[in-house]
Amino acid sequence: MSPFVSHMDLALDQARAAAARGEVPVGAVIVDPAGRVVAAAGNRTRELCDPTAHAEILALRTACAAARSERLPGHALYVTLEPCPMCAAAISAARIARLYYGAADPKSGGIGQGPRIFSHPQCHHIPEVYDGIAAQPSEALLRTFFERLR
Numbered sequence: 001m002s003p004f005v006s007h008m009d010l011a012l013d014q015a016r017a018a019a020a021r022g023e024v025p026v027g028a029v030i031v032d033p034a035g036r037v038v039a040a041a042g043n044r045t046r047e048l049c050d051p052t053a054h055a056e057i058l059a060l061r062t063a064c065a066a067a068r069s070e071r072l073p074g075h076a077l078y079v080t081l082e083p084c085p086m087c088a089a090a091i092s093a094a095r096i097a098r099l100y101y102g103a104a105d106p107k108s109g110g111i112g113q114g115p116r117i118f119s120h121p122q123c124h125h126i127p128e129v130y131d132g133i134a135a136q137p138s139e140a141l142l143r144t145f146f147e148r149l150r
C-alpha cells in the first residue's frame with residue numbers, strides 16, 4: 001500500500017489549463033494502484049463539440065486505454081469539482097476505487113446532491129468518496145472564470 005499522496009494539485013493545473021482554453025475550469029487525474037498518474041485531463045466540451053467531454057470522462061478514456069480494460073479496479077480519481085450524474089455513473093462503471101473531489105457543485109453535482117448516483121439502488125459499484133479536497137482553490141477558479149463571462 002503506497003502512502004497517500006494528493007494529486008489534487010495536478011488536477012488544479014488541468015483546471016487552469018482548461019480555463020486558458022476557454023473551457024469551464026475542471027480538471028481530473030487518475031492514479032493507478034502503484035501510485036502512478038495514468039491520466040490527466042481538463043474539460044474540452046467546447047473544443048471537441050462534445051457535451052460528454054468532461055474532465056473525468058476524458059481521464060477515464062485515457063486510463064482505460066492505458067490499462068487496456070474498461071474497468072480500473074484499485075485506481076483513484078481526483079477531480080476539482082463534484083462530478084455530474086453522467087461522470088458519477090461512468091466512475092461507477094469503471095470500478096474506480098476511490099474518488100477525491102474538491103468543490104461541491106449545487107448546480108450540477110450528482111453525488112452529494114441532485115440524483116446522488118452512488119446512493120441509488122441501481123448503482124452496482126460505489127467508490128470510497130472523499131469530498132472537500134482543495135475545495136477553496138477549485139471554487140476560486142470557477143468563480144473567476146464565470147465572473148469574466150459576465
Ligand SMILES: [Zn+2]
Binds near residue numbers: 054056083086088
Ligand atoms: Zn461530468
